[in-house]
Amino acid sequence: MNDFLQTVDWSRAQFALTAVYHWLFVPLTLGLSVMIAIMETRYYRTGDEELKRMTKFWMRIFGINFAIGVATGIILEFEFGTNWSNYSHFVGDIFGAPLAIEGIMAFFMESTFIAVMFFGWDRVSRRFHLAATWLTAIGANLSALWILVANAWMQYPTGCTFNLDTVRNEMTSFGDVLLSPVAVDKFTHTVTSSFALAAVVVVAISAWYLLHGRERLLAKRSIALASVFGLIFSLAAALTGDRSGAVVARYQPMKLAAMEGLYDGERGAGLTVIGLLRCEESRSSNSDAFHFKIEIPKMLSVMSYRDSEAYVAGINDLLAGNPDEGIMSAGEKMRRGREAVAELERFRQARDAGDERTMEEIRRKFDPSTEEGESFLREYFAYFGYGYITSPEELVPDVPLLFYSFRVMVGVGTLMIVLFAIVWWLNRRDRLERRRWLLWIAIMAVPLAYMASQAGWIIAEVGRQPWAIQGMMPVSVAATDIGSASVATTFFIFLALFTLLLAAELRIMFKQIKIGPDKGDDKE
Amino acid sequence: MDTLQLLQHYWWFVISLLGALLVFLLFVQGGQGILYAIGRDERERTMIVNVLGRKWETTFTTLVTFGGAFFASFPLFYSTSFGGACYVWFAILLVFVIQAVAYEFRRKPSNLLGERTYEAFLQINGIAGALLLGVAVATLFTGADFTVDRLNIADAGGNTAISRWTSPWHGLEALADWRNWALGLAVLFLSRLLALHYFMNTIDDETIFERSRRRSLCAAMPMVVSLLLFLGAILLSEGHRAEADGTIVVEPMLYLHNFAAMPYLAVTLAAGVGAVLWGIWRGWRGSRKAIWWSGAGTVMTVLALLLSAGWNSTAYYPSLADAQSSLTIASSSSSEFTLRTMAYVSIAVPFVVGYIWWTWRAMNSRRMTRSEAEGDEHLY
CATH class of the missing domain: 1.10.287 (Helix Hairpins)
Structure with a gap:
């Protein structure tokens, strides 16, 4: 492998590393910001001091995650220039706009009002404070909108044309970029699943309090809110995820085929529920791809095209072509x-x-x-x-990684729906506290939820390989040629720094939870 | 001037304004750099960190938006500078990352690294952040080692890199030019001066007030000297300018000619420098409102300088390796469609500035006191 190809791999690794760490903090803050706003709204309406205490406690958890999310986010933005300079020129005319709008419309809103949210309790009126909390939540989710629009464009480049004089793609329709089916689907699916993840965390921390017989009122009230919130948004994530399947089938058929380990296209294709893939050398067709699998007949065709007899293209169709189905080789x-x-x-x-x-x-x-x-x-x-x-063969993404990631995401997502429903029901009947096993399950659901969330991004990004922009620019052309040693060095610097900060963040989080809602900022 | 040119000038103005506001907001970094000089005990440092901490996000966001707006409006600069001078940009990023967590983690129990480490993070960011940003901005005048050929992308199987850096130091070579150091130091000491004025304005404590007042001259003098050195060097040195057909020519005393050709920029620059000097005087005399003079002066000075770097067909990113590769706002901008679309969005900017101002006033209507620093509310 020559040095430039190594640079490409290191750049991919560095971007993936930053994105993975960034996404540990962002989904929690997206959902938690909304739940905090709901809690404060209830406080504003009732004047119940316990609700204020509850709001402040979750705000503290939010703040710990928010700072590190912001820190990793800025690196992602600048890595488009440092590591992907050809990309930045070739599509900057389109891709840059959502980033700029994100800064102007969302980041300023978030950063301005978060200061009021944290420090304004005794400095501004209750109404102003509530508005600031809501605007922080709206700002956070608006920023998600714009960056997801930009990411969706990488999956499905639309609303642009090539200009020979500037040797780049230029935007011709902002509406097409903003409202493309992939953008709409990506935003709704990402945000709803993030809300569900945040709800899992709130339920888990509250469950820990119940297990230890502490802060029972706060815990029960938090669970009452988070379980309903989580149930609504995990169901919404399932619905938007279903739509994702249809969108991917249409615009990224290779990603879908790899996710399913589907080598030969089929009419009435079944959806594999679980399966064990054979090693790469042994996989060449549907008959030899799996050691075993359990599938739901025709389900993949239904999910992809809403037609039980629809043809779903396989990897071999997309490589060798299938004139009967209008697929070019x-x-x-x-x-x-x-x-x-x-x-x-x-x-x-x-x-x-x-x-x-x-x-x-x-x-x-x-x-x-x-x-x-x-x-x-x-x-x-x-x-x-x-x-x-x-x-x-370069056009085939990593099949096992996609296949298993998809099953982790869907499987955990389904479990979350069940968990939220049970927790909500038992909490409503005031029977949750006695089900200690369930409280433990709620705590153990946290790493699962994070795994599912990360798996979603693995599907989105690994599934797009080898493309930086689907069909338009492979990663090998998008990367900056700055030498593999340089990128490897910065990779390890970031790895060490992020890991250190993550360890500090987790330690602080655990300590804050242990301390509870009162005097959380006091030093030991 | 056709519509595209108008939009290119408009977006260079927006970029320049964001850059100017960013330099003003670097008072957060300036304050972090003198944390121990002004805050002699833990309570004083807590007061300082908390008045700065309520603004760090705004500075951070302005930096991110500055980067995002540059990406959107002049993507060729983004791809050339960030990809080429990557060591400098990575260094800047790293010092901003440690700043972000330092505020939130500093006083939290079980924070793993200890309070002093996070304060060290703030100081590193306070010094290196301001200095490196100044050095990076200086290269808009002094140039950098790169070549650009968009059609390199057609070299399938070969080197498809559109922008190529010709120095193996990837941006660190900028440190070898004393003029870049001059602007870096000017920004560093300016950020400290602004921080001192900000402390005088927002902290209700006589000791800190007096300490800040006395120290303001120590920041002002090196700032004025290094800024004058930079200005003198730039105004008298040659610059790169585009002819009507896009050919780049090297012109002696280009920036001086620019100020002569655009007298409104010369007036803005003079007024900005004057306002900063008046702010220094007012601060020395004990006025709590010195920050408004020095702050407004900073914005005007930086705005005028950045506009002179891009307007009047000036190459705002001169190439030292190949003059014809130098970037002008005409050769590096986004398309007319994109610039226009974003121009519609930028109509929201006055609204954004309005709510930032309103919120700032609401939060700063009462000065930080010692008792507040001892309270059990959310503190950094």
Whole structure:
């Protein structure tokens, strides 16, 4: 492997590392901010001091997570430039806009009002404080909206066209970028699942208090809110997740095929509930892909296309092509992509030679307003990214990682629905405290919820490989060529720093929980 | 000026304004850097950390928005500078990461590293953050070692990097230019001066007030000297400018010519420097309102400087390796569609500034007192 390919891998690892750590803190703050706002609203309406105490306690937990989430978030933003500089130029015209809007519309709202939320209890009116708490929650979730719109565009690039003179893709419709089916689905699924995760944490901490016979009123009230909140949003996450399947089938069929370990496309394809994949060398078709599997007949077709007899493409279809189903082979896409790249290279040579006639001829090919240009862009440039792919096998993402991640996400998500329903019911009947085993399960659900949340992002990001932007730009072209040793060094620096901060954060969290709602800021 | 050019100038103005506000808000960093000089015991340090801590998020957010806006409006700069000068940018990021957690974790029980370590984090951020940002911004005038060829991307199988850094130091070479140090030091001492004025304004404590007042001259003098050195060097040195056909030419005393060609910028610069000097005087005389003069002066000075770097066909990121690779607002901007779309969004900026101002007033209407620093409310 040459040094540049190693750089690409280190850059991927560094971005993944930052994203994984970032996502340990963000989903909790997204959901917790809303629950805190609900608690404070109830305090505002009733004047019940216990509700104020409860609000302040969860605010403290929120604050500990928020700071480190912000810290890791800024690194992600700047890594687009430091590690993915070609990407930043090639699609910055489209991708940059949501980031800028995120800063202007969401971050300022969040950062301004969070100061009031924490420090304004005795400095501003109760109404102003409540508004600040809600605006903090809205700001946090608005920031999620914009970054998820940007991420969705990487999964499904739309609303743009290629400009030969600037050699980049340029936005033509902000509405298409903002409201693409992938963007809508990504935002709703990510936010609802984050709310559910936050509810799991609130239930778990409250369960710990009940197990230790402490803060019983606070714990029961917190569970009453969080279990309903969690039930609503875990059900919503299931619904939006179902929609995700349909969206992925349409726009990222290779991701779906890899998630399912589906090698040969089928009509009436079944959904594998559980299964054990064979090693990579042994997998070549549906018949030899699994040691064993249990599947629901026709379910994958239904989930993907809402039709039990719909054809779901497999990995082999997408590589070798399937003319009967209108699927172009990877080889043909690569040929067309290379032709598009070659035209750019010819343009460069003409520019260097001062050959205006050839440049004009190529410009016409890239002009979407002419018939020739429209045809070239549709038939060839649409496969531009494939021009950099050296072998069709590169187009297959990591099948086992996707297959198992998907099952972890869905399995844990289903368990959460059941857990929230039982906890809500028993708490309502005041019987929860006696079910100590269930309280322990609620605590043990926390790492599971985080695993499911991380698994979701693994599916989204690993499933897109080898692309930085689906079909348009592979990661090998997107990366900055700064030398593998440089990126490896910063990778380990970040790894050490993030791990240290995570350890500190967890220790503080556990201590705060142990201390309880009173005097949590006091030093030992 | 056609619509695209108008939008490019507008977005350079927005970027410059964000940069100017960021430099003003670096008073948070300045205050962290002199935490022990002004806060002699734990209670005093708690008061200082808490008046700064209520603003750190705004500074942080302004930095993030500055980066995001640069990415959106001038993506070629983002990809060239961040990808090339990555060591400097990573260093800046790291010192901001440790700042973010330091505030929240500092006084929390079982914080693993101890209060002193988090205070050290704040000091590192306070010194290195301001200094490095100043050095990085200085390269907008002094240049950097890079080449740009967008069509490199067509080199399938070869090196497809559009922007290439020609120095193996990836940004650290900027430290070899004394002019970059001059601006870095100017920003560092300016941030301290602003912090001292901010303490005088927001902390109700005679000891801290008097200590801040006395120390303000110690920050002001090196700030003025290093700023004048930088200004003198820049105004008299050559710069890169684009001809009408986009060809880059090197012009002696370009920035001086820019101020002559855009006298409103010269007036803004003079008024800004004057306001900062007046703020220094007022602070020395014991006025609690010195921050408003020095703060407004800072914004005007930095705004005028940054505008002079990008307007009037000036290359705001000169390439020392290949003059024709230098970036101008015309050669590096986003498309007209994107700039226009974002311009609509930027209409919200006055509203954002309005609520920040309103909230700031509401929170700072009462000064921080010793008793508040001893209270059991949420404290940093």
